[in-house]
Amino acid sequence: MLFTIVGCGLMGGWFAERLASAGHKVLLYDSDAGKAARLARRVGGERVGSLSGLGGDGIVLLALPISETGPVLASVTRMAAGRARFVEISAFKRPLVRYLGLARSRGHVVASIHPLFGPGQKDDRGTTTVHVARRSREEDRLIRLILPKTRVVRMGVEEHDRAMLVALSLTHFAGLSAGLTLSRLPPPRVETKSLAALLSLVSVALSEPESFYVDYAMRSPEALRLFKSYVGLASRLVRMLEEGAALNDIARARRVLERRHDLRRAYSSLYLLSGGDVGKTSNRRGPMR
Numbered sequence: 001m002l003f004t005i006v007g008c009g010l011m012g013g014w015f016a017e018r019l020a021s022a023g024h025k026v027l028l029y030d031s032d033a034g035k036a037a038r039l040a041r042r043v044g045g046e047r048v049g050s051l052s053g054l055g056g057d058g059i060v061l062l063a064l065p066i067s068e069t070g071p072v073l074a075s076v077t078r079m080a081a082g083r084a085r086f087v088e089i090s091a092f093k094r095p096l097v098r099y100l101g102l103a104r105s106r107g108h109v110v111a112s113i114h115p116l117f118g119p120g121q122k123d124d125r126g127t128t129t130v131h132v133a134r135r136s137r138e139e140d141r142l143i144r145l146i147l148p149k150t151r152v153v154r155m156g157v158e159e160h161d162r163a164m165l166v167a168l169s170l171t172h173f174a175g176l177s178a179g180l181t182l183s184r185l186p187p188p189r190v191e192t193k194s195l196a197a198l199l200s201l202v203s204v205a206l207s208e209p210e211s212f213y214v215d216y217a218m219r220s221p222e223a224l225r226l227f228k229s230y231v232g233l234a235s236r237l238v239r240m241l242e243e244g245a246a247l248n249d250i251a252r253a254r255r256v257l258e259r260r261h262d263l264r265r266a267y268s269s270l271y272l273l274s275g276g277d278v279g280k281t282s283n284r285r286g287p288m289r
Contacts, residue, residue, distance in 0.1 A: 001024045001025070001058070001059065001145065002024070002025045002027070002056075002057060002058030002059070003015075003019050003024050003025070003026050003027070003058060003059050003060075003061060003146075004026075004027040004028075004029065004048065004054055004058055004059070004060045004061070005019075005026060005027070005028050005029070005061045005063060006029045006030075006051065006060060006061065006062050006063065006064065006072060006076070007029075007030060007062060007063035007064040007068075008028055008029075008030040008032070008035045008036045008038075008039045008063075009030075009035075009063065009064075009209060009211075010118070010119040010209065011063045011089060011115075011118075011119055012028075012030070012039070012061075012063035013039055013042075013043075013119065014119040014121070015061055015063060015146065016028060016039055016043045016045060017042075017043050018123060018124075019146065020043040020044055020045055021043075025045075025046075026040075026043060026044075026045035026046070027045060027046050027047075027048045027058075028040050028045050028046065028047050028048065029047070029048050029049075029050075029051060033047065033049065036048075051072070051075065051076050051079065052079045053079060053080070053081050054076050054079070054080055054081070054084060056081050056082060056084070058085075059085045059086070059087065059142060059145065059146070060076065060080075060084060060085065060086045060087070061086075061087045061088075061089070061146065062086065062087070062088040062089065062090075063089055064088075064090070065090075065211045065212075065215045066090045066091065066092055066095055066096075066215050066216040066217065067095070067215050067216060069088055069090045069095075069096060069099075070095055070096045070098075070099035071099075073086065073088060073096070073099045073100070073103055073110070074099050074102055074103070077102070077103040077106050077108050077110075078106070080106075080108060083107050083108060083109070084108045084109070085108070085109045085110075085138070085142055086103065086108060086109065086110045086111070087110075087111045087113060087142050087143070087146060088110065088111075088112055088113070089113055089114065089115055090112075090114070091114055091164055091168055091217055092160075092161050092164055092216050092217055092220070093112060093114075093132045093133065093157045093160055093161055094157055094158075094161050095216055096112065097133075097157060100112055100133065104135060109136065109138045109139060109142065110139070111131065111134075111139035111140075111142045111143055112131070112132045112133055113129050113130065113131050113132065113143060113147075114129065114130040114132065114160065114164070115127065115129045115147065115150065116128045116129060116130065118204075118207070120207075123149070124147045124148065124149045124150040125149045126149075127147070127149075127150045127151065128150065128151045128152075128153060129143065129147055129150040129151070129152050129153070130152075130153050130154075130155050130160055131143060131152050131153070131154050131155070132154075132155055132156070132157055132160050133156060133157050134154055140152075161222075164217070165222055165223060165226055166226075168217055169217050169218060169220075169223040169226065169227075170226055170227075170230065171201065171204070171205075172204070172205045172208065172212075172217070172218065173205075173218070173223075173226075173227050173230065174201065174205075174230070175201040175202045175203075175204055175205030175206070176202075176205040176206070176213075178198055178201065178202050178205075179202040179205055179206055182198075182202065193270045193271065194270075196270070197270055237249070
């Protein structure tokens with residue numbers, strides 16, 4: 001099978017490595033030709049210098065920032081040879097709705113998916129992928145070609161994007177704000193389980209490429225409103241703690257979240273971090289980055 005991957009960043013590289021290792025022929029395109037060439041050498045693929053004439057018997061995978069995905073999809077579906085098959089993996093779908101409709105109106109098949117894992121994942125076993133705005137069984141077959149073992153969950157655009165505001169945008173904002181705070185404090189000489197959990201969230205936020213923080217996930221009107229609400233609640237919490245008046249709000253949050261999530265399991269999982277050692281002494285002399 002022939003796969004053309006447009007976008008040779010972290011996730012594009014992840015798909016390139018796994019598809020090539022499965023014996024597929026992989027073509028690679030990126031606006032940064034050097035990045036595409038380096039990835040091609042690493043996986044045994046081939047760099048292509050143009051997006052014209054994509055499609056045919058192969059599958060085109062778009063692994064681009066959200067702001068670039070729609071315009072590139074419009075461009076490549078206009079130039080595609082015959083009826084082409086596309087998969088796009090952006091984390092938010094609302095900005096792409098009109099582009100998906102345009103591509104499908106041109107007779108192409110487009111599977112719009114969101115793999116709920118990052119490039120640190122070894123393979124797709126045990127993973128979940130959201131299939132958004134499904135239109136045909138052929139989309140299902142495309143997903144199985146690139147992610148044969150993932151669990152697929154179907155969602156509409158609005159349902160998916162509302163979930164990602166919390167599961168992606170808010171978590172990254174919390175991790176980034178914690179990371180910025182920690183970077184300005186002296187390094188602790190003892191690491192607690194709470195700190196290990198916080199550093200896990202920080203590491204996720206700081207592992208993102210720079211483009212993530214200037215793109216839709218962190219700059220959409222909905223995300224910015226959510227961040228401002230978070231900051232407002234944090235300021236209110238500081239005042240309540242100063243006044244010794246936070247207990248009712250804490251109890252309410254506990255009741256609500258225990259109904260929604262398995263907090264006991266989440267708490268127990270802390271002891272799987274760092275081999276279960278509580279009160280580990282840090283051997284770092286400088287800030288944890």
